[in-house]
Amino acid sequence: MDYVLAALVGVFVSLGVYLLLSRSVIRMLIGMTVLGNGVNLLIFTSGRVMREVAPIVPAGLEVPAGPIANPLPQALILTAIVIGFSMFSFLLVLAFRAYKSLDADNTDTMRLAEPENAPQPPLSY
Amino acid sequence: MTELPQAMIETATSAADWVLVLPIVLALMGAAALLVVRRSNGVPMLGAVLVIVGIIACEISLLLRVVSEGPLSMTMGKWLPPFGISLTADLLGAAFALAAAVVTLIVVLYAEIDRDGNDSGDGFHSMVLLLLAGVTGSFLTGDLFNLYVWFEVMLIASFGLIVSGGTPLQLDGAVKYGFLNFLATTLFLLALGLTYGLLGTLNMADIIRVAPEANRAAITGIAALLLLAFGMKAAAFPLNAWLPASYHTPSAAVSALFAGLLTKVGAYALLRSQVALLPDSRDLLEPVLAVLAIATLVIAPLGAIAETQLRRAIGFFVIGGIGAILAGLSMPNVIGIAGAGIYIFHAILAMTALYMVVGLVEVRTGARDTRQMGGLYAASAPLSILFFVLILAVAGVPPFLGFWPKLLLLEAGVMDAELGWVGTAMVVALVLNAILTLIAGTRLWAHIFWRNGPEGSPGSSEPMALVPPTPKVRMAFTVVGALVLGVVLLGLWPNPMIEVGQRAAADIIDPGRYIEAVGLAGGAS
Amino acid sequence: MNTVIFRTAAPLIVATMLVFSVYVCLRGHNEPGGGFIGGLIAAASIAVFGMASGVPAVRRALKVDPLAIAGFGVLLAGFAGLASLFIHAPFMTSIWMYLHLGETVVPLSTPMFFDIGVYCVVFGTLSAVALALESDEEEDL
Numbered sequence: 142m143d144y145v146l147a148a149l150v151g152v153f154v155s156l157g158v159y160l161l162l163s164r165s166v167i168r169m170l171i172g173m174t175v176l177g178n179g180v181n182l183l184i185f186t187s188g189r190v191m192r193e194v195a196p197i198v199p200a201g202l203e204v205p206a207g208p209i210a211n212p213l214p215q216a217l218i219l220t221a222i223v224i225g226f227s228m229f230s231f232l233l234v235l236a237f238r239a240y241k242s243l244d245a246d247n248t249d250t251m252r253l254a255e256p257e258n259a260p261q262p263p264l265s266y
Numbered sequence: 267m268t269e270l271p272q273a274m275i276e277t278a279t280s281a282a283d284w285v286l287v288l289p290i291v292l293a294l295m296g297a298a299a300l301l302v303v304r305r306s307n308g309v310p311m312l313g314a315v316l317v318i319v320g321i322i323a324c325e326i327s328l329l330l331r332v333v334s335e336g337p338l339s340m341t342m343g344k345w346l347p348p349f350g351i352s353l354t355a356d357l358l359g360a361a362f363a364l365a366a367a368v369v370t371l372i373v374v375l376y377a378e379i380d381r382d383g384n385d386s387g388d389g390f391h392s393m394v395l396l397l398l399a400g401v402t403g404s405f406l407t408g409d410l411f412n413l414y415v416w417f418e419v420m421l422i423a424s425f426g427l428i429v430s431g432g433t434p435l436q437l438d439g440a441v442k443y444g445f446l447n448f449l450a451t452t453l454f455l456l457a458l459g460l461t462y463g464l465l466g467t468l469n470m471a472d473i474i475r476v477a478p479e480a481n482r483a484a485i486t487g488i489a490a491l492l493l494l495a496f497g498m499k500a501a502a503f504p505l506n507a508w509l510p511a512s513y514h515t516p517s518a519a520v521s522a523l524f525a526g527l528l529t530k531v532g533a534y535a536l537l538r539s540q541v542a543l544l545p546d547s548r549d550l551l552e553p554v555l556a557v558l559a560i561a562t563l564v565i566a567p568l569g570a571i572a573e574t575q576l577r578r579a580i581g582f583f584v585i586g587g588i589g590a591i592l593a594g595l596s597m598p599n600v601i602g603i604a605g606a607g608i609y610i611f612h613a614i615l616a617m618t619a620l621y622m623v624v625g626l627v628e629v630r631t632g633a634r635d636t637r638q639m640g641g642l643y644a645a646s647a648p649l650s651i652l653f654f655v656l657i658l659a660v661a662g663v664p665p666f667l668g669f670w671p672k673l674l675l676l677e678a679g680v681m682d683a684e685l686g687w688v689g690t691a692m693v694v695a696l697v698l699n700a701i702l703t704l705i706a707g708t709r710l711w712a713h714i715f716w717r718n719g720p721e722g723s724p725g726s727s728e729p730m731a732l733v734p735p736t737p738k739v740r741m742a743f744t745v746v747g748a749l750v751l752g753v754v755l756l757g758l759w760p761n762p763m764i765e766v767g768q769r770a771a772a773d774i775i776d777p778g779r780y781i782e783a784v785g786l787a788g789g790a791s
Numbered sequence: 792m793n794t795v796i797f798r799t800a801a802p803l804i805v806a807t808m809l810v811f812s813v814y815v816c817l818r819g820h821n822e823p824g825g826g827f828i829g830g831l832i833a834a835a836s837i838a839v840f841g842m843a844s845g846v847p848a849v850r851r852a853l854k855v856d857p858l859a860i861a862g863f864g865v866l867l868a869g870f871a872g873l874a875s876l877f878i879h880a881p882f883m884t885s886i887w888m889y890l891h892l893g894e895t896v897v898p899l900s901t902p903m904f905f906d907i908g909v910y911c912v913v914f915g916t917l918s919a920v921a922l923a924l925e926s927d928e929e930e931d932l
Contacts, residue, residue: 154456161449166441169445173445173448173449173452176449176452177452177455180452180455180456180459183456183459183460183463184455184458184459184462186463187459187460187462187463187464188462188463195823197821197822197823200821213462214462217411217458217459217462220411220415221414221455223827224415224418225452227422228418228421228422228448230920231422231425231444232444232445232448235425235429235437235440235441235444236441238429238432238437239434239437239438239440239441242432242434242437243434243437243438248441251438251441251442252438253434253435253438254435254438254439254442254511254512254514254515255510255511259574260574260637262571262572262573262574263574263636263637263713263721275880275881278879278880279879279880279881280879281876281879283881284876284882287881287882291869291872291873291882294865294869295865295866295869295870297862297865298861298862298863298864298865298866298869299862299866300862301858301859301861301862301865302859302862302863302866304858340881340882341881342881342882342883342884343881343882343883343884343885344875344880344881344884350881353882389858392862
């Protein structure tokens with residue numbers, strides 16, 4: 142099972158990197174999401190995959206009754222998902238605003254901050 | 267009931283230890299409180315100043331305590347480390363956190379020149395405090411995943427700040443800033459997942475303890491990923507493209523805050539991860555670090571020489587400073603690390619001040635490009651002095667603050683014979699960087715202040731018509747002047763700083779005291 | 792979205808979802824649930840309300856600015872963590888108190904207040920986002 146998941150992480154990450162290499166902002170966004178999901182899957186796998194029950198202590202006991210799954214990767218992934226989601230939504234709104242005001246979905250045409258025909262540096266001094 | 271291994275701290279925690287938590291909590295809760303009152307005129311600014319003064323008070327007492335008693339640690343929720351999240355302050359973290367809070371206070375006061383005193387509820391002060399919370403948290407945390415969370419807090423606050431105003435120029439810069447920084451933190455998370463899978467822990471002190479027993483190749487892979495991620499955050503040479511593309515787009519106050527804090531957190535994380543956490547990876551990564559350092563040191567000031575847009579040129583100085591820090595990392599003896607640490611401290615103060623002075627120049631001339639500036643010396647000599655002093659400090663001319671860390675770095679390169687070619691090459695690169703930075707800086711100064719008028723104007727013409735200073739501009743000038751005065755004074759009396767820097771570096775290289783402070787020295791895991 | 796069926800059913804859905812969100816939030820200490828998921832449900836209900844009766848109506852009904860609710864949530868969570876200062880324990884240590892009301896015992900704890908804080912943060916920020924996206928004019932967050 143671990144090997145399948147590891148291969149899947151590889152597929153996710155390479156797909157994400159491929160999409161990030163695109164010039165279209167929307168594709169880059171999708172690439173970020175795919176990459177983020179690959180990373181979450183990696184954390185999940187590195188916490189060792191087991192066929193165990195959820196780490197919840199039953200009522201009346203101090204410790205779980207039997208073996209439980211490792212709760213830490215779950216907490217880490219939950220945090221990472223929430224953060225990744227908020228970043229994604231921010232970048233989505235940003236891309237939309239940039240599309241509306243710059244009329245560009247292509248990073249090649251977004252040259253306002255770095256003008257294409259920058260002036261030559263002055264020769265004085 | 268079965269016998270449980272101990273998982274909770276049984277001893278009482280002294281209330282004095284709370285100086286470690288309070289700076290972060292104050293900043294976060296301050297940001298929240300200012301969000302609630304963000305539409306009341308004048309309240310956000312006043313509230314932000316009060317909160318930051320409180321944070322500075324806490325951090326001064328934290329620093330004094332760390333100086334006298336060694337690293338201080340607190341593990342949240344009474345859990346024993348490494349189960350709970352540890353906050354750990356050593357000399358390095360505490361000193362940087364203090365510097366960050368001080369420049370944030372100056373920036374909040376300075377930012378009034380861009381604001382019309384009519385708080386429309388854009389939440390500027392709230393986001394500044396959130397940024398400070400992220401930066402302080404990054405400096406004071408003792409847990410790798412917690413560091414990731416603080417990185418993201420910082421990132422979301424900086425997103426808010428960089429687009430506030432919403433001009434097309436800002437949106438353009440923000441797209442590049444946003445994507446590349448989000449990618450960097452995602453790579454950091456990737457490295458985190460691998461670390462957890464390999465070592466089973468994310469507590470920094472625990473990583474230092476268990477990493478030497480782990481697979482060397484895997485550790486080197488993780489360290490390389492961390493180098494990539496933090497190098498991107500710090501804008502080290504091949505990954506620096508986002509910085510000159512975005513730092514000049516927001517208002518000068520926001521630029522100043524970013525230049526002083528964001529890349530420095532990346533550099534601090536590099537220092538922590540490459541030197542303190544995973545020193546076993548150095549055999550393979552040391553030459554890489556050295557090449558990156560040399561390339562950053564030499565190429566960045568060339569960018570500044572070729573640039574006419576003033577704030578973009580200054581952005582290349584920021585990158586050059588990162589090169590000096592990387593130079594210290596590639597010479598991992600006490601003097602080299604001390605040089606890198608003191609350079610970060612210097613850069614937090616000096617780069618912020620430089621951007622703020624540039625903001626004042628832009629306000630007075632009404633231009634952003636040096637070709638449209640000239641003759642400012644006749645109108646405002648004090649401003650030209652501030653600019654010149656900061657250029658000298660950034661280039662590392664004695665007796666200003668930037669000279670001392672560079673001197674330490676040179677000493678590290680010359681003294682340590684074990685370094686071989688790295689030491690020699692680093693000395694050459696550092697001197698070359700200082701000369702090129704000086705050329706670029708003085709040329710900017712000559713263009714803005716010294717020549718008679720903007721480019722193309724006849725030599726004998728009148729000085730260019732300047733925007734007269736408003737009371738707000740005068741106040742901004744005063745606060746920047748105070749910060750520059752601090753930079754000058756620290757440069758004239760550098761002894762305490764150098765001593766603290768060397769002790770901090772000694773703690774980084776031999777982390778025994780750090781592990782002991784967290785409470786993991788016993789060996790029971 | 793302006794069908795009569797939807798507009799009539801919306802208040803009912805919104806009310807049910809809000810009550811359910813509080814239930815999910817409070818059961819979170821020992822069972823699946825918690826402040827985050829509760830806040831999501833509540834924010835979803837606000838989004839539904841906004842679709843049915845328009846953004847101005849929602850803002851009127853909320854009375855408070857959603858982002859102010861989020862700020863209040865952070866403050867509440869922060870104070871819940873700070874409470875452990877008074878029992879000489881590290882930040883965020885939980886403190887429990889049992890209220891005996893006749894037959895039943897109501898456990899109160901600082902994690903519960905922390906969770907309510909999280910509920911407010913998630914509810915506030917996501918409602919603000921949802922309302923900004925639903926309203927027609929350009930609105931900054």
